[in-house]
Amino acid sequence: MSLKKEGPDPKDWSGYTVGLNFGMSAIVGMLFGLWADSAFGTKPWGVLIGLFMGMVAGFRVMWQATMSNTEELGEKNQTENEAKKTDKTDV
Amino acid sequence: MSLDPLHQFEIHKVYDLSLMGYDISLTNQSIWMLGTSLVLCLLMMVGSLKTAKVPSRMQGFVEVTIDFIQSMVKDTAGKEGLKLLPFVATVFLFIAALNLVGMIPGSFTSTSSLYINGALALTVFVLVWIIGLFKHGFKFFGMFCPAGTPILMMPLIVPLEIISFFARPATLTVRLAANMVAGHVLLKIFAFFCIAMGAFFAVPFIPLLAITALEIFVALLQAYIFTILTCVYLNDALHLH
Numbered sequence: 001m002s003l004k005k006e007g008p009d010p011k012d013w014s015g016y017t018v019g020l021n022f023g024m025s026a027i028v029g030m031l032f033g034l035w036a037d038s039a040f041g042t043k044p045w046g047v048l049i050g051l052f053m054g055m056v057a058g059f060r061v062m063w064q065a066t067m068s069n070t071e072e073l074g075e076k077n078q079t080e081n082e083a084k085k086t087d088k089t090d091v
Numbered sequence: 092m093s094l095d096p097l098h099q100f101e102i103h104k105v106y107d108l109s110l111m112g113y114d115i116s117l118t119n120q121s122i123w124m125l126g127t128s129l130v131l132c133l134l135m136m137v138g139s140l141k142t143a144k145v146p147s148r149m150q151g152f153v154e155v156t157i158d159f160i161q162s163m164v165k166d167t168a169g170k171e172g173l174k175l176l177p178f179v180a181t182v183f184l185f186i187a188a189l190n191l192v193g194m195i196p197g198s199f200t201s202t203s204s205l206y207i208n209g210a211l212a213l214t215v216f217v218l219v220w221i222i223g224l225f226k227h228g229f230k231f232f233g234m235f236c237p238a239g240t241p242i243l244m245m246p247l248i249v250p251l252e253i254i255s256f257f258a259r260p261a262t263l264t265v266r267l268a269a270n271m272v273a274g275h276v277l278l279k280i281f282a283f284f285c286i287a288m289g290a291f292f293a294v295p296f297i298p299l300l301a302i303t304a305l306e307i308f309v310a311l312l313q314a315y316i317f318t319i320l321t322c323v324y325l326n327d328a329l330h331l332h
Contacts, residue, residue, distance in 0.1 A: 017262060017320065020269075024261040029254045057254040 018065050022058035029054020096279040100203050100272065123192065123199040124207075131188045156184070160318070167322035171329050178218065179325075182211060183318040190271065190310030194303075202313075203271040205264055212260035215321045223328040234331055259324060263317060270313050274306045 033050020037043055106117040117125075138153030146154060160180045164172045172179075186202060193200030201207050223231035235252045236245060281302060284295035 017266075020262050020266050021255070021258060024265060025254055025258040028258040028261055032254065032257075053250055054254050054258075057251040057258070060251055061255050061258075 018062045021061050022055075025058035025061065026051060026054040029057060094283060096276040096283075097272075099275060099279065100200070102204075119199050120201050120204065120207075124189065124201045127188050127192045127201070128185065131184055135184070160184075163315075163319060164322055167319055168326040168329060172322060172325060175218075175222075175325055179318055179321060182215070182321060183314055186211070186267070186317055187311055187314035190314055191307070193271065193275065194307055194310060200271050200275055202267055203275065205268050208264040208267045209260070211317075212263040215263065215324060216260040219324050219328040222325065223331075226329065227331055230331065231328070234327065259320075263320060267313050267317055270309055274302075274309055277302055278306060 029050045029052070030047055031050070032054075033046040033048070035046075036050065037046035040046070102118045102120050104116045104118055105122060108114075108116045134149075135153055138149040141147070142150065157180060160183050161173070161176055164176050164179050168175065189201045189207075192198055193202065223234075227233075235249050235256070237248065237252065240248050278299070281295050281299040285292045285299060288294060
């Protein structure tokens with residue numbers, strides 16, 4: 001016996017995390033930059049590059065999540081349309 | 092009673108303790124956490140003490156809960172992930188119990204602290220590293236360069252992958268803490284409105300009731316999301332792609 005027979009596909013959850021992931025990616029990138037600054041003494045450049053890279057990483061994750069979800073939706077719609085077509089031919 | 096909606100998250104020492112120079116005093120937070128863990132352990136132990144063919148209520152509760160977590164792990168991390176069921180089940184039950192205990196008026200919501208969630212998320216993060224390195228060796232670092240990346244793009248893609256990999260535990264931490272803090276602050280503000288509006292207390296009271304129900308749902312949902320993302324990350328470590 002189980003509460004949910006069909007668990008959600010892990011890909012469905014990637015969409016939920018996108019908003020926060022963007023912000024946290026930027027912050028983590030900036031922290032990497034701060035560390036690089038203190039380690040190599042490259043003062044403003046580490047933070048700037050890190051922040052920029054973090055934002056790009058956030059956008060990349062967002063893009064990947066959106067694409068994988070829309071691809072799935074597209075496939076679902078396609079199979080539904082095909083099912084409708086076969087229904088019609090049956091009638 | 093304080094009107095400050097954040098007053099409920101203040102931590103203060105209850106009993107002074109120190110071990111080898113480290114301050115390990117019992118705070119209101121650690122007492123609530125210890126109590127919750129104890130009650131949770133007792134609940135689970137009593138439920139699995141006598142296993143009858145026709146389960147008692149306690150046994151039924153334990154079986155349904157564990158079965159639910161098991162199917163969740165199986166769906167997200169595959170059959171291999173089932174080895175990690177004890178860990179994942181502990182994380183889920185711990186967070187769900189702390190969130191639900193936080194809904195008791197006057198109690199402390201331990202999952203509203205960044206460092207409690209941070210410790211949990213770091214445990215998951217370290218576990219991902221251990222599993223990945225033990226299972227795949229140095230191939231595990233291959234997950235930082237996705238398949239089919241042109242060599243020219245490598246210096247750009249690899250740092251991006253590393254940043255998004257390290258952002259995962261941070262996201263786990265902040266999501267849980269932010270959801271719990273926001274919900275409890277909202278409850279407190281609406282409760283204050285009830286008192287402040289005097290005769291018209293019913294106006295904010297009805298939304299307060301609805302928000303309370305929503306918060307109980309959110310408490311379980313956040314535990315579920317934390318666990319399912321844990322499973323997704325463990326899945327990445329188990330099955331490199």
